[in-house]
Every structure is written in structure tokens, then in C-alpha cells.
Amino acid sequence: MSVPIEFNIGGVYMPPLLIAAVLGIVTAVVAARYLNKYNLARHFYYPPLVFVALSTIFTVIYGWLIVPF
């Protein structure tokens, strides 16, 4: 099992959840842009909630694969 490790940036220790959340939100923003570009967003009932869901899913994936929290 992976052990959560704090990130030392310039002497400031950042919690791994923060890093995973930043990466998750950035990925969700990129995904939303592509969904708009390829006209796929029209299939969702309510995009703002889908965005929240995507951010959560990506954060969990990052936590699971790269930054355990």
C-alpha cells in the first residue's frame, strides 16, 4: 500500500490531496474544453455537475495512480 507523502515545495510542505486536486481540476478543465470542441457536451443533462464529477474522478485517479493521499 502506498504511503501518503507531503510535497516539499520551497520549504513549504503541501498535502498530497492538494496536489491531486490541482491536477484533477486541471485535467477536468482540459477534458471539458475537448468535450465542447467535439460537440459532445450536448449529451449531458447539466454540464456544471458533470464538471464537478469529472474533477472528483480525476482527483481520485491521480490519488490512486500517482499521488497517494
Place this chain on the structure above:
Amino acid sequence: MTHLEAVKAEAVKEFHLSPKAKEAIKVALAYCIVNIIALKLDWMNPYWAGFAVAQIALFPGGQSLRMGGLRIVGVILAMFACLLIYTIAPQDRWMFISLAAMWMMFTTYMMIKDQKHSYLWNVAGFAAVAMWAIVADTSVDVFHAALYRAIETIMGIVVYTLVTVFIWPDSNVSTLKKLSVGLTSAQAKILGLVSSSTITPEVKKTLKATAAQELQFLGGLKQAFFAKGAETYEVQQSIGFWQEYHSLSVQLAQSFNRLNNGFSGLENIDIDKIVPGLDQYRQEIIRRLESARDIISDGAGEYKTEFVNLDINEAYLQSLAPFDTLAFTSSRQELEKAEILSRKILECAHNIVDESVSREVAAPEKQQSIYERLIPDLDHLRSLGFIGVLTFLAACVWIFFDPPGHRYWLLLPPTVGMMVAVMPQMKTNAMVIPAFFLLSFFLMIYVFVMPGLTSIAQLSALYFICIFCIFYFLSGVYQVVAVIGVVSKLMANNEQVYNFAGAANMVIWSVSCYAFIYILSYMLNSPRPQRALARLTRRYFRSAECLMSEMRHNEKPGVIRKFKIAFHRYEIRTLPLKIKSWSKAINPKHFPENTPDKIGDLLLGIATLSQSIEEWVSSNTLPQTKHLLSETKQELSKWNRGLERIFRDYHNDLGSALSSQVESDLKNHIATLEDVINRHSGYIEEMKASVSDQEKENLFRLVGSYHGLSLSLISYASVTERISWKHWEKEVFA
């Protein structure tokens, strides 16, 4: 001097800071000064003063000493409200929250309604919540904290006001002049086109485009009275005349609209034969308008009015068919009104530039009936409900969940909520992502840069750079979020302690607050602007339909019907501007089929329709002759029902293709009316003695208003058919 040096010297001489750069420098300077003063005097929480500067700069409604004074009154009001509520409900949290919500509703209402003092009410609202959010255990602490907050906010206001008044003071006199010059030029051109003897399709097209410009100038001029810089001494000195100029121009626009309706009924007769001197008459009015334009533009116009008379060839007029005689009577009255108005406009332009003439009181506004004064604005009521619920629920979130931010939940949501209530188009959903990144960015500055600062000069340089960049490079929600980032993340005290966890929690707090406001903003309208626009347009046609139905009844209206008519008229008058505000928030990249040009045409179509409906209602309320033929009444009633049906169709389906139907209906109605009036020429001859000129004018004005309304509807129908309403229903990530 070498050539290179000469070029450099020329470049330096030519260098001018843009208004945006000047504004950014002023705000940054004021922000630095207030922080230095508060730190130097060792006041409680020195960043409160900076918060006041940033909050005012985001809402730059007025930058004069008078407005600064009004804002100070706002702070004092806020302090009294805060202490009063603490006194009434020190131990009863529900009473406390309810009173706080009520105060926010009151200040927001006043902020919307009292545009002249909206800054005062904005400050009275946000300063009160800022005082409620302070940490205080005893009543003495509450008093001290409220007093310090008030003093620091006043200091922020005073410094900001002095900086903006003394460094590059703003005045919008040039905007007022530019708009008035454009408006008067457009009106001179319209008169030339309306009374042109040959109405070709080209003339019609130019007339339509010029009328569109005229509408834009009228709207722009009205807004300019409340814009930044309008309260400067230069503008205030002659504000009464500017308002009179606007009012006269509105009357002239209405007169031209009626004249155009009347002239379209004179297509079959030789107008130059009825009025041999029409050309000189028209030229004199145009000359006066052009003189007024030149006087306002550079004070060089000639202030001279010559009396002109409208000579009528009575013999020829008598020989015309009754329908044409009626049509001419209406046009004659409008031409005479245009002559009077042009004289007044020229006189008003002269008064604006003549400093020896002063006017203390603004131009008298049109008297409103009790019904018009009492009807509510649905969107204002929603705004009040929104801010009240937002304040109450934000306090509940703090009490029951106590999330990061804690008591500051009582501070940020109502402060931003006030802006959203006034400007519902503000996309709060678009704040969430920028908030996350911008606040994280300022968190990084707080963590990595601020601990390295060793002097007030370094701190001031940091503040100056941050605030300048925000006000120079950012706009809209990005600017709001970034300003909140600076005031809430880069806080400085004399005894500074850096706490990463606390600052990171504040980022979560800010993002959660925006999400919370976004969810509640559904109370106002859909935060998706394209949906809001469609909803408001449907509401517009619903009101138009109801108005048509209410006005058709012959019996005298009772109290309820009068309220209904006043309400729908208000909706028809105000909705076009609201629709326009929402249209600006639509991202054209997401909806490429509906280009900004098409949307612009749609807005213009709605505005023209409103003008025609207003004229139609006014004409309907005019006294008509008792000798009006029953066939005419029936035909007008049929026309009314037809228009009502079309409005209903648009209400049910905004994309209805009705242009050809409206056009054929219009032709049928005109032909039938003409036929009815001409068939009864004998009867009309008999009644001539008992029907006054005024009654004749009223009758044709009524017919003309139906005609004008149908033409506006055809114009709208052709525009709306080009809009893809289905496209706007598509879901996108905003």
C-alpha cells in the same frame, strides 16, 4: 540632435497612458497608501482599509468628492445598523441572522432603485457584513471592532477619492457630447429620409439603419448619465440641460416614428403638391438640428431660429379621398411638432455650452400614474429574495457545518451576492475555476514572497504591482476574483505570522463560496445567459399578448385591469434592456450559428417593437370621435386579435416562421380599412363639421400605430427567423 534622438524625443512627447493604465495606477496607489497609513498607525487589522479601496474600485460608479462623501455616509449607516442589530439580538442567533438578511435586502433594493446613490447603499451593505464578521467576545469588543472597521473603511474611501480626484480626474463630458452629436446627426438624417418624395427600397434600408443608430444613441445617452465621470463638476453644472436634451430627442424620435407611419399611408398622393413649401420647412428643421450638433460638438454652431410656416394647398387637400385626408391630418400635426421640438433642441444645445445659464433642477420627468408607480419589477423582487436567502443560508452554513472560512461565510457570499443581485449576468459559475487558480497563485505569493519582505517599501511595491496588474490586465469576474485574492491572501499586520494551513483553508472557503452563490443564483434566472435570454424574450411576448388582449376591451378599465395594463407596459418598456444585458454574456464561441451581428439585429428588432407597442398603447388611449364607423372598429379589433395571435405564437415558440403571414395580414388590413373609409365618403363629408382636426389626427394616429406595429413585427419576424433558438438550447461547459 541625431535622427534617432529626434525620433525618441517625438515618441516621448507622443506617449500617453491609456485610461485603463491610469485607472490601474490610481487604484494601486490608493491601495498602497491606505495600507501604509493603517500599518503606521498600528490600527486593528490594517488590511480592512485596503479591502475598502478594492471593493470601491470594483464598483467605480463615481469618483468625485461628493460621491466619496456619500460612501462615508454609507459606512456610518452600516456601523449603526451593525451595532443596532447586535444590540437587539446579542444572544438570539436566528433573530440576528434574520435582521442581517433584512438589512442586506434593504440596501440591495436601494442600490438597484436609487441609481444616483447606489454607491452609498453598496457600501452600507458590504461594510455592515464586514462588521458582523468580526471576532468579538464582549460588547466592548464589538464596539471597538465596529469603530475600527468604520474608521479604516472611511480612510480607504477618503484616500481613494482624493487620489481619483487629483490624479487624472475622469469626466464623461466627451462621451455625452459624442453621443448627442451622433444622435442629432441621425435625427437630421431620418427627417430627410422620412419626408423624401421618392421612397425607394434603398431609402427604406438607410432609414432602418439610421433608426437603429438613433435607438443606440438614445440608450447610450441615458446610460451615460450614470456612468463613471458623470458626477464631475463640468457635467453636473449642466446636467439638467443634458437630461432635457435627451428628453427632447426621445420626443423627436417618437414624432419621427409617427411621421413615418403616417407618410407610409400617403404613398399614393403627391405630398409636394399638398405642401408646396415642404422642402424649405424640412431644410429649416434639419438646419436647426445640425446647428445644435455643431454647438455641442465645438460650440461653433449658429444659434438662430427662423420662423417657418407649413403652407397647405387646401383646394388639393379637399379633392383627395377621405382616407388620404385623414392620413395627411396626422402627418401635418407631426411635422408641426417636429418644428417645435427642433427649436427647443437648438435652444437646449445653446444652454448646455453657455456657462452663464444655469439650471439647478433637472428636466421634469413625465408624470406617472399611481398604477405605474406601484407595479413591482419582477427581477428586482427576485434580487431581493436572492440576497436575503443567500445571507440567511450562508449564516446557516457557518452555524451547522462550520466549514473552512468559518465566520467569514457571513462576509463573502453577501458581498459578492450584492453584485450578482444588481448584475445577474455576472457568471458566478465562471468564478469557481478562476478562483481556484488565482487564489492559489496569491497563496503562493503569500507563502514564498511575503516572508522575504523586510520593509514597508518592499510590501508597497508588491501591492502596487499586484493591484496594477489586476486592474490593467484582467476584467469581469477574473478581476473580481483576483481582487478578493489580494485582499484576503496578502494581508499584512505589524506582527505578521505566516500560516500556510490557514491561508490554504481560505482558498477552499473562497471557491466554496462562489459555488454556493452559483447554486443560489438560479433564483434570479438561469445563470446560462442564452437560456436567460430566451426566457426573458418569452416573457416579453407574453406581456405583449396580454397587453393586446387587455386593450381590446371597450368598457372602462377597473383598478385590476389598470394595474395589469401598467404592469405589461412596464415589462414591454424594460425587458429589451434586460435582454440586451444577458445577450452580452453569451459566449459566441460556444454558439457559432448565432453570430453577434444576428443577436444585435434581434435586440434592435425587440427595441423597435417596444417603441411601436408604446405608440400603439398611447394611440389607443386617445379620445376618438363618436362617429367612428362600426366597420372601422371591427376591422381594428380584427387586426388587434391577429397581432395578439402572433405574439402568442412567439411566446409558445420563439423560432416561429411568421414573417410572410404577418406581411399578408398587414396588406389585407390596410386595404380593407382604406376601402371602408372611402366607401363611406358621403357619411364622412356629412360628419366633417362635427369631427375636429384633433379627432381626425387621433383616428389616423391609431390606424398608423397599427400599421407601424405590424411593420415592426415584420422586421422582427425576419430577424428572428435567422436566429437558431434550438442552437441555444444545446448544453455546453461554460
